[in-house]
Amino acid sequence: MSETPKFKVTIDNITIEVPAGTTILNAARMIGGDVTPPAMCYYSKLKESGGKCRTCLVEVSKGSEKDPRPMPKLVASCRTTVMDGMEVKNITSDKVIDARKGIVEMLLINHPLDCPVCDQAGECDLQDLSYEHGTEGTRYEFARRTFEKEDIGPYIQLHMTRCILCYRCVNTAAELTNRREHGVLERGDHSEISTLLGKSLDNEFIGNVIDVCPVGALTDKTFRFKNRVWFTKPVDAHRDCPTCSGKVRLWMRGDEVYRVTARKDQWNEVESWICNECRFEKKETKDWVIEGPTKVSRLSVISQGHYVNTEKAHVLIDKVIGKQPKLLMDIHSISEVNRPEIKLSEIEGPAHSDDFKDDVIR
Amino acid sequence: MAIKLLLENDKVEGIRYYDAYRKHGGYRSVEKAFKMTPDEIVEEVKKSGLRGRGGAGFPTGMKWSFLAKPEGVPRHLVCNADESEPGTFKDRYLMEFIPHLLIEGLIVSSFALGSNATYIYIRGEYAWIVDILEQAIQEAKNFGWLGKNILGTGFDCEIYVQRGAGAYICGEETALIESLEGKRGNPRIKPPFPAIQGLWMRPTVVNNVETLAAVVPIINMGGEEYAKIGVGRSTGTKLLSACGNINKPGVYEIDMTISVEEFIFSDEYCGGIPKGKRLKACIPGGSSVPILPANLLLKTAKGETRLMNYESLSDGGFATGSMMGSGGFEVLDEDQCVVRHTMSLARFYNHESCGQCSPCREGTGWMYKILKNLEYGKGKMSDIDLLWDIQRKIEGNTICPLGDAAAWPVAAAIRHFRDEFEWHVLNPDESQKRNYGLAHYADPIHVPA
Numbered sequence: 001m002s003e004t005p006k007f008k009v010t011i012d013n014i015t016i017e018v019p020a021g022t023t024i025l026n027a028a029r030m031i032g033g034d035v036t037p038p039a040m041c042y043y044s045k046l047k048e049s050g051g052k053c054r055t056c057l058v059e060v061s062k063g064s065e066k067d068p069r070p071m072p073k074l075v076a077s078c079r080t081t082v083m084d085g086m087e088v089k090n091i092t093s094d095k096v097i098d099a100r101k102g103i104v105e106m107l108l109i110n111h112p113l114d115c116p117v118c119d120q121a122g123e124c125d126l127q128d129l130s131y132e133h134g135t136e137g138t139r140y141e142f143a144r145r146t147f148e149k150e151d152i153g154p155y156i157q158l159h160m161t162r163c164i165l166c167y168r169c170v171n172t173a174a175e176l177t178n179r180r181e182h183g184v185l186e187r188g189d190h191s192e193i194s195t196l197l198g199k200s201l202d203n204e205f206i207g208n209v210i211d212v213c214p215v216g217a218l219t220d221k222t223f224r225f226k227n228r229v230w231f232t233k234p235v236d237a238h239r240d241c242p243t244c245s246g247k248v249r250l251w252m253r254g255d256e257v258y259r260v261t262a263r264k265d266q267w268n269e270v271e272s273w274i275c276n277e278c279r280f281e282k283k284e285t286k287d288w289v290i291e292g293p294t295k296v297s298r299l300s301v302i303s304q305g306h307y308v309n310t311e312k313a314h315v316l317i318d319k320v321i322g323k324q325p326k327l328l329m330d331i332h333s334i335s336e337v338n339r340p341e342i343k344l345s346e347i348e349g350p351a352h353s354d355d356f357k358d359d360v361i362r
Numbered sequence: 363m364a365i366k367l368l369l370e371n372d373k374v375e376g377i378r379y380y381d382a383y384r385k386h387g388g389y390r391s392v393e394k395a396f397k398m399t400p401d402e403i404v405e406e407v408k409k410s411g412l413r414g415r416g417g418a419g420f421p422t423g424m425k426w427s428f429l430a431k432p433e434g435v436p437r438h439l440v441c442n443a444d445e446s447e448p449g450t451f452k453d454r455y456l457m458e459f460i461p462h463l464l465i466e467g468l469i470v471s472s473f474a475l476g477s478n479a480t481y482i483y484i485r486g487e488y489a490w491i492v493d494i495l496e497q498a499i500q501e502a503k504n505f506g507w508l509g510k511n512i513l514g515t516g517f518d519c520e521i522y523v524q525r526g527a528g529a530y531i532c533g534e535e536t537a538l539i540e541s542l543e544g545k546r547g548n549p550r551i552k553p554p555f556p557a558i559q560g561l562w563m564r565p566t567v568v569n570n571v572e573t574l575a576a577v578v579p580i581i582n583m584g585g586e587e588y589a590k591i592g593v594g595r596s597t598g599t600k601l602l603s604a605c606g607n608i609n610k611p612g613v614y615e616i617d618m619t620i621s622v623e624e625f626i627f628s629d630e631y632c633g634g635i636p637k638g639k640r641l642k643a644c645i646p647g648g649s650s651v652p653i654l655p656a657n658l659l660l661k662t663a664k665g666e667t668r669l670m671n672y673e674s675l676s677d678g679g680f681a682t683g684s685m686m687g688s689g690g691f692e693v694l695d696e697d698q699c700v701v702r703h704t705m706s707l708a709r710f711y712n713h714e715s716c717g718q719c720s721p722c723r724e725g726t727g728w729m730y731k732i733l734k735n736l737e738y739g740k741g742k743m744s745d746i747d748l749l750w751d752i753q754r755k756i757e758g759n760t761i762c763p764l765g766d767a768a769a770w771p772v773a774a775a776i777r778h779f780r781d782e783f784e785w786h787v788l789n790p791d792e793s794q795k796r797n798y799g800l801a802h803y804a805d806p807i808h809v810p811a
Contacts, residue, residue, distance in 0.1 A: 051551035052719050054759050073758045079551045102755030106724040139748055142731045165717060184546065184717070187529070189727040191717035 009082040011035050011058075012092045024077035024088055025056055029267060035090050038100075038129050040107070040214050041166035042078035045269055049171045050078035053164065054103050055129060059096050062087035074099055097133075104133045109140040110189065111215070112161050120216030122229040125268060126164060147192060152182075153200040155207060155221050155280045160192045163217040169193065169209040176205050176273075193217070204243060207279040211262050211270050222280050223259040227251075232258050234294035239287055243275040249294055257283045266297075364630065365591055367579040367599045368572070369615045372459050378494065380501040383462040389507055391581035395470045396515050403474035407577060409585030411597035416442060416533075416570030417648060417688040418763070419672050428557040429475060430565040438566045439477035440542065441468060441574055443484040443491075444526050444533040448649040448710055449690030452601035453571035455613040457484075457491050460575075461498035465521065467574035469507055470581055472519045475567055480521045483538050486528040495523050530714035534762045535568040536560075537716065548718045549762035570688075572601055592618040596671035600689055606644075607695035609633035618671035622646070623660045625670050626693060639695040643779070646675050647687020649707050650767030652774030653700070654684050680774065700782050701793075704775040705733040711768035722765040725756040729772055736783060739790030746783045750776050 004019045011028050012035040018027045026044070028036045037058055042050035050056075056078050060071040065085030074096060077088070090096055108130060115121040147160035165184070170193065173182035181196040195201055201209075210218045232251040239246045251259040260279050262270040282288065318324050347355050376382035383389075395403055408423030429437060441464070445453040457464055464482075472480045484492055499521050502508045510518045524542055526532045532541045536550035539561050560566025576598055580588045589597045596618040605611045608626065610633040616625065626641065627634045635641060641656040660668060663682035668674050672686045694703065708730040717723040732749050735741045753769040753776075760766070776783060786793045 051761060054719050054721055054761075057759060076551065076761075099755065099759050102751075103720055103759065106720045106728075106755070109724050109728060140728065142728075164720065165723065167718075186717070187531070188712060188715040188717045189723050191723070 005084075007082050007084040007086070009084075009086045009088065011088045012090050018082060020081075020084075022082055024058060024060075024075075024080050024082055024086075027082050028077065028088075028090065037077050037090050038125075038133065039078055039267075040125055040129065040164060041168060043168050043171070043212055043269055044267070046168065046171040046175060046212070048174070049166075049168055051076045053107070053166055055100060055107075055133075057096060057099050057103070059089040059093040060086060061089050061093075100133050101135065104130055105135065105139070107164050108134065108138065110145045111164065112144060112146075114162070118162065118216040119219045119224055119229075120162075120213075123268075124216060125214035145189060150194070151200070151221070152195050153202060153206060155276065156201070156210060157219050157221050157224065158193060159217050159219065160194075161217075162215050163193055164215055165191060165193070166214055168212040168214065169218060172209050172212050173201065173203070173206065176203050176208070177201075182209075204276050205273050207276045208262065208270065208273045210279075211264070214268075220259060220280070222283070223251075227253060227258050234296060236263065236291040236294050237288035238291065239278065239282065239289060241275060241278050244278060245272045245274070246278060247272060248274050248278055248288075250288060250290075252285075255285055257285060257288075263294075364615070364620075365599060365617045366615050367591075368456065368460075368463065368575055368601060369613070372455075377460055378458075378462075378498075380462065380498070380505060383460070384505075387582075388462055389466055391466060391578045392469050392473075392507060393513070395473055395581050396513050396517070400474045400476060403470065403581065406585040407474070407580055410580045410588040411585075411595060412573065412576055412580060412588070413595070413597075413672060414570060415572035415576065415600065415689070417447070417650075419686055422569065422573055425557070425569075426475060426567060428555070429567055430558045431476070432565070436479065436564055437475055437477050438561045438564055439468065439472050439475050439480045440535075440538065440561060440566055440568045441480070441482040441571060442533060442535065442538055442568050443482050443488070443571050444538060445488075445571070445688075446485055446530040446533050446714075447688050447690055448707070449603065449605055449645065449692045450648045450688045451603045451605075452613050452689055454488060454491065455603070456571055456575055456601065457488070458494060461491075461494050462502070463575045463578060464495070464571055465498050465502050465508075467577040468521055469502070469512070469519060470577050471567075471569070471574055472521075473512075473517055477567075478518050478520065480519060481542060481561070482521065482523045483532070483542055484523060484525055485533075486526040489525070492523055492525055499523070529716075530710075531716040531762075531764060534764055537762065538568060539566065548716050549764075551761055572689075593669070593671055594673050596673060596686075600670075600686070602670070602689045602691050604632045604691040604693070606691075606693035607635050607639065607698065608693050609636055616670055618669070620670055621660075622668045622670055622675075625691070632691075632693070635693065635695050639697065641693065642696045642698060643694045643700060645684075645690070645692040645694075645771075646670075647685050648690035649692070649710070650764075650770055651685040651687040652680055652683075652770050653694075653703075653778065654774070655778045658682050658778070680770070681777070684774070699737075700775050700779040701733070701737050701786050704772055705730070705737045707771045708733045708768070711764075711771075715764070715768065719761045719765070721756045722760045722768060725752050725765075726768045728752055729768070733772070736786050737793075739786065739794050741783075741787045741790075743784065743787050746776060746780065746787070 006017045007020050008015060008017055009027050014031050016027060016031055025037055037056035039056045040053035056076055057074040058077045059074055062068050064083030150158045152158050170183055182201060184191050185194045186192055210220050232253050235250045235252050237248055237250045247263055248260050249263050250257050262274045265271055371377050371386045374382055374386055404426045412422045413419045414422055443453055468480055508519055529547050531537045532547040534549045535556055537547040541547035556566040556568055591598050599615050599617050601613055601615055603613050614631050625631045643653050643655050644659045645653050662668050662677045675684050675686050677683045712726040712730040715722045715726045729749060729752055732745050736745055749772060753772045756765050757769040
């Protein structure tokens with residue numbers, strides 16, 4: 001067997017050797033960090049995915065060693081394969097940053113921004129994307145498109161209003177079933193994801209569309225409005241499942257299993273598909289063999305309050321600016337309550353103004 | 363006297379049918395081509411300098427030579443008859459009145475490319491033309507020009523007509539291929555290009571109706587002879603469908619040496635503007651190419667006379683030029699409102715966006731809503747800059763060229779007619795009372811005698 005040739009590719013001045021046929025996005029993922037373009041529709045586990053959301057656009061400043069001409073347009077890094085000696089600009093290109101800002105704005109103009117009541121909040125790709133690349137305001141002044149909520153199957157709810165039409169679920173359904181029963185109706189900005197004539201999907205792996213959905217358009221009906229994801233603690237577990245690998249992630253609070261999902265890697269992609277039985281029906285601790293807590297990036301909102309060894313920002317602030325920050329007003333100088341020498345945790349019951357009297361402090 | 367190659371016999375009685383067509387020199391090119399080798403035909407087309415007539419103007423011979431030819435894999439030729447661009451109706455005329463010309467071109471091109479199954483993907487709204495084409499195909503079959511072992515050469519070819527379902531997007535070649543395969547007409551992400559993996563993952567060439575029809579005179583007269591017609595890289599003749607505020611709307615064949623002024627005002631072509639009105643603006647190549655004000659339309663920024671050909675129309679880039687496009691020539695007289703016109707185009711592109719990639723899906727709807735506000739007197743000054751910014755973010759960032767096609771008309775309207783937009787914002791009431799904008803763009807035109 002002949003060995004695949006290795007291509008040298010430079011992304012944001014970092015050079016890496018990758019096998020021929022790798023896409024720019026995957027090469028950037030091998031480097032990792034900030035040079036990785038965001039991807040809303042590409043899913044490395046799905047064959048046909050990618051190229052649609054346009055958030056991963058990058059500038060190719062040098063085509064290859066043989067043909068050093070730059071590419072005339074920005075290209076979708078998830079569907080463009082690297083050439084030997086290619087030079088790619090992602091965050092070092094103003095064009096890319098500007099285009100990406102535009103794409104994020106376009107994705108958000110018809111998105112309801114109902115994050116406070118959305119189950120996906122906290123693990124939403126679109127939320128991350130807008131924090132990193134979006135603007136704080138919107139220039140869109142018109143009514144947003146809305147749809148009725150729709151149940152597809154007994155376990156999954158489709159809320160089309162939130163959908164960004166990434167086609168990930170369509171690709172998932174297409175790979176799981178050999179019938180085309182989950183797809184897109186209509187076209188343009190009124191197109192909608194739907195099942196064949198409103199039929200429910202009954203494939204035993206169909207629950208995975210919830211995991212691949214980058215926003216809160218497809219949600220788990222057994223988990224809807226039960227809990228916020230950052231209050232639950234992710235735990236890796238497995239069971240002997242006759243249908244799937246049985247390797248899952250439990251989202252627990254105390255001893256209670258709130259939700260079961262597939263395990264996701266650092267790019268928020270499912271490692272192995274899990275079946276509907278594991279996902280929706282095994283919601284007790286005794287069903288599972290617990291492996292231990294999931295390693296969660298300390299930057300994730302899900303890790304808030306769960307993890308130690310993180311330095312809080314204000315500890316470092318005098319080192320960074322070289323002096324203690326000047327406070328405009330010290331609240332303790334005017335307030336009788338909440339004095340620094342009193343530890344709130346030592347007060348029994350609700351704090352009362354009497355607790356802060358001088359004679360108590362003594 | 364203008365040279366006519368395609369529409370030479372279009373007024374002949376019964377040219378729609380085989381007998382009259384054959385009597386006027388029809389199917390000569392097939393006889394000639396089948397004595398050549400396929401590579402010689404491709405070479406002949408390359409020599410002719412024929413450029414794609416569908417809009418992009420890509421050299422046809424080069425496109426044909428890109429076709430991959432792996433052993434044992436069938437190849438396909440697809441004729442793009444999904445002519446849906448507002449203002450373009452040249453292919454309709456050709457197919458409706460001289461269907462055999464297209465069939466003849468298809469047979470020659472299929473032989474050159476080695477396609478045994480050739481498809482005509484026709485726009486769904488052209489329902490009656492399907493019958494005309496089917497009949498022409500049947501006639502060609504009866505006389506042995508199609509089917510098995512054509513003219514004893516051992517070459518088999520069948521032509522199938524497939525109706526679209528009424529989507530503009532299916533005029534994009536990869537969306538057309540998807541639709542032809544029976545899927546949702548979403549453009550594919552390129553690469554791979556259709557020449558490598560097209561219809562059913564087989565090498566495919568997709569060409570416009572007029573391009574394939576032009577193959578017939580190329581074979582008949584020879585590529586070099588054909589290249590002598592026209593100027594520079596704009597060789598041969600081009601069909602233009604003229605519409606809008608002109609005296610004689612219709613399909614005209616030009617040899618790309620005449621000036622735009624002549625085309626609009628001469629009696630041989632459009633015959634001037636009705637009621638002695640003045641020319642305000644024109645879209646020279648179908649709705650998606652940039653609109654040009656009268657002064658830039660007749661003369662380039664350098665002061666040269668603008669000719670009706672690929673190079674001259676695009677002279678000056680998008681800043682002061684436009685494009686040949688598909689040949690949909692729309693003329694606006696001094697009473698027309700550019701804001702309203704742009705709004706109606708934006709509505710079209712909003713309705714026809716496939717919804718696959720986000721900039722086009724969301725951006726076209728946004729642009730339409732803003733333009734609607736501007737047109738109906740609810741706009742703000744900042745909306746104009748916002749529109750400019752939106753079109754800038756759509757252009758070049760989409761999967762297929764239709765994103766650009768939606769952005770260019772808006773961009774050009776703002777670029778050249780910004781004060782008309784501003785007038786709409788400043789005079790919301792007056793803009794409602796009269797259905798047109800400012801007329802001072804119409805330069806006084808000297809009508810050639």
